Amino acid sequence: MRRWPVRTALALLLAVPVAGCSAPNTAGEKAAGSHAPPASRIAARSKDQNRELGRQHKSAADLFEALRQEAKNGTTLEWDRLPDWSGIYTRPLKAGLAFDPDTPPGGRPTARLTPEYEKKLTARIEGVKKGIEWDPISTCAPPGMPRWLTEPFLREFIVTPKQTWLINEMVNDIRRVYTDGRAHIPEEDRYPLYNGDSIGFWDGDHLVIHTNQLQAGIYQRAHPDYSEQVETVEIWHKGDPTTLLADVWVYDPPALAEPWYVQQAYKKVDEQGGNLRIRYWNCGENQNNSVYQTKDGTTQFHDFTFDGARGAQPRGERK
Amino acid sequence: MTRVVVTTVVAVLALAAVRVGAHHSSAMFDDKKTVTLDGVVKEFQLTNPHSWLLVDVKGKNGKVVTWGFEAEGPSTLARAGIRPSDLRAGTKLRISGHPMKDGRPAAMWLDAVRLSDGKKFDPRAGFAVQESK
Numbered sequence: 001m002r003r004w005p006v007r008t009a010l011a012l013l014l015a016v017p018v019a020g021c022s023a024p025n026t027a028g029e030k031a032a033g034s035h036a037p038p039a040s041r042i043a044a045r046s047k048d049q050n051r052e053l054g055r056q057h058k059s060a061a062d063l064f065e066a067l068r069q070e071a072k073n074g075t076t077l078e079w080d081r082l083p084d085w086s087g088i089y090t091r092p093l094k095a096g097l098a099f100d101p102d103t104p105p106g107g108r109p110t111a112r113l114t115p116e117y118e119k120k121l122t123a124r125i126e127g128v129k130k131g132i133e134w135d136p137i138s139t140c141a142p143p144g145m146p147r148w149l150t151e152p153f154l155r156e157f158i159v160t161p162k163q164t165w166l167i168n169e170m171v172n173d174i175r176r177v178y179t180d181g182r183a184h185i186p187e188e189d190r191y192p193l194y195n196g197d198s199i200g201f202w203d204g205d206h207l208v209i210h211t212n213q214l215q216a217g218i219y220q221r222a223h224p225d226y227s228e229q230v231e232t233v234e235i236w237h238k239g240d241p242t243t244l245l246a247d248v249w250v251y252d253p254p255a256l257a258e259p260w261y262v263q264q265a266y267k268k269v270d271e272q273g274g275n276l277r278i279r280y281w282n283c284g285e286n287q288n289n290s291v292y293q294t295k296d297g298t299t300q301f302h303d304f305t306f307d308g309a310r311g312a313q314p315r316g317e318r319k
Numbered sequence: 320m321t322r323v324v325v326t327t328v329v330a331v332l333a334l335a336a337v338r339v340g341a342h343h344s345s346a347m348f349d350d351k352k353t354v355t356l357d358g359v360v361k362e363f364q365l366t367n368p369h370s371w372l373l374v375d376v377k378g379k380n381g382k383v384v385t386w387g388f389e390a391e392g393p394s395t396l397a398r399a400g401i402r403p404s405d406l407r408a409g410t411k412l413r414i415s416g417h418p419m420k421d422g423r424p425a426a427m428w429l430d431a432v433r434l435s436d437g438k439k440f441d442p443r444a445g446f447a448v449q450e451s452k
Contacts, residue, residue: 092448133344140368152446154394169394170368221344269398270449276397283342286366288387291343299344304425306361306373306385 037081040204041071042235047102047263050247054259060231060251063259064210067233071208074201077161077179083205083237085157088276089244089266097150099219100262109223110260117255121224128222132297135221139291140283142171144194144217146232146250149264154278157244164200164207169278177209184212192216192228206237227254242268342368348417348427357434360410361385363403367392370442372406372428374414388416388428390442399445411435 045053057063068074095103100110113121127133137143143151154169166175177198184190184197196214200207212231219226230252239245243265250260269276283289290302358376372388390396406412411434416426431440 090448093446131344131346133346135343138343153392267448272397276394279393281367281392283368286364286369286371288364288371288389289342289366289369291347298346300347300421301419301423301425304387304423306387306424 035081037077037083037202037205038075040206040237041075042067042203042206042208043070047261050249050263051261054249054251054261057259060210060212060233060249060259063233063249063251064208067203067208067235068201071201071203074203074208077159077202079161082159082161085159085238085244087156087242087268088271088278089155089157089268091150091152091155091264091266093152094265097152097220099146099150099223100260101264102262109219110262111219111224111250111255112257112260113224114255114257117224125222127297133221134293134297134299136217138293138299140171142173142194143168144215145175145196145211146214146226146230146248147217147219148173148175148195149246149248150220154269154276155266156278159207167278169281171283172281175211177207179207184210196231206235209234209236224255226250226252229254239265244268345417345427347419347421349420350417350427352418353415353429354418354426355413355415356386357411357413358386360406360408360412362408363406365393365396365403370396372414372431374412376424384424386414387425388414388431389425390428391445395445396442397445398447398449399440399442401440401442401445405433405438405440406431 054063057066092101094101095105095107098107098109103110108125109121142148148168151168151170151173156165156167158165158167162178162180164177164179166177167173173195175195175198177200179200179202181201182199184199190197190213192215193213194215196211198209198211200209202208210231210233214226214228214230214232216228216230217226218224230250232251233249235247237245246264246266248262248264250256250262252260287302287305291299292302294300356374356376358374361373361375364371364373368391370390370392372390374386374388375383376386377383390401396402412431413434414431415429417429418426428442430442432438433440
């Protein structure tokens with residue numbers, strides 16, 4: 001279990017819920033002699049039941065509040081009873097990079113789209129078949145949420161009572177989930193962010209997250225777009241000692257005809273005796289990785305520098 | 320003790336879909352062609368989001384051309400068992416890849432064999448989950 005050195009009065013002070021916000025329920029949480037978090041109050045549901053749960057709520061905010069009620073406002077996470085999410089994880093390529101790991105091989109994304117977004121998806125897929133394919137991350141932009149869930153690189157999960165950090169190695173991409181009872185940023189001050197604004201609560205060893213304030217983007221190549229109205233609810237927990245599971249509901253009225261429920265899995269990887277480490281990721285460090293979008297919409301490299309001077313990736317230069 | 324379980328079946332099925340395209344489309348490579356070249360490592364650029372293995376290849380006319388073979392970043396290569404010490408400058412190898420459609424001397428790195436000892440390198444194997452239990 002990852003132990004943080006801060007077990008001080010300051011930590012205890014920070015554990016006090018923010019005034020005016022829902023206080024986690026601490027009654028009956030402690031099991032004598034146990035260092036494991038208490039059991040989750042949210043019912044275990046099948047994928048079909050989770051899909052139906054999404055349909056029963058009009059928005060991600062509604063679903064989040066329903067789950068909070070089901071969890072009786074959640075539980076307080078204590079330093080000596082943190083769930084063990086230590087280690088390095090990755091997302092198995094069960095269905096390539098498909099947002100829904102249950103996508104049949106070669107199948108179309110499983111989302112139920114609005115007619116407008118269905119049409120755009122069809123056009124994108126037809127383009128990809130012809131090699132007309134451009135990805136916004138090719139110029140080193142972060143993938144953004146919800147696409148963040150799909151990238152195939154290394155991940156770490158840092159759990160503390162007041163915040164949990166969900167880290168993707170790619171472009172040093174950190175999602176901070178605030179679990180201290182604070183609310184979202186006031187609506188009038190919100191603006192689109194790559195990873196949005198995430199608040200959550202613990203329900204035993206389950207972390208429930210609501211994310212809003214997201215930028216528009218794509219779930220992956222040959223996948224649908226999502227709009228700036230996209231919001232998500234996630235429930236993260238350990239499925240077994242080496243697997244972290246995330247039940248994910250995506251709400252996006254312009255794009256989705258109904259909430260898109262998927263279950264993501266992240267597997268703990270062999271750390272090669274401690275030699276597998278997550279390093280700083282500078283996406284622009286090698287000129288040879290610099291690509292641009294051609295006039296016909298496909299992707300091409302800039303000039304290579306195979307003379308040993310890798311140089312920095314030119315910014316803003318497009319042919 | 321760490322027990323290593325290699326779950327390759329799923330990964331192998333999925334690799335064709337991912338290739339090296341995690342950062343950009345692979346549309347610039349011709350996946351219907353494969354070039355296999357003998358050469359000498361000039362430089363192993365372990366960089367994100369992609370690493371490049373630069374290989375000097377001597378043509379029939381005696382002229383040396385530097386080819387660039389693109390692979391995933393350092394951590395994915397590490398997961399494939401490929402380390403900087405494996406392919407130091409001067410290492411002789413036979414390397415294969417999908418070449419560029421436009422004829423430039425670059426390719427998507429598929430596999431390689433170090434000629435001194437026959438050790439094989441599959442950069443795409445890094446996406447297989449070597450699970451820790």
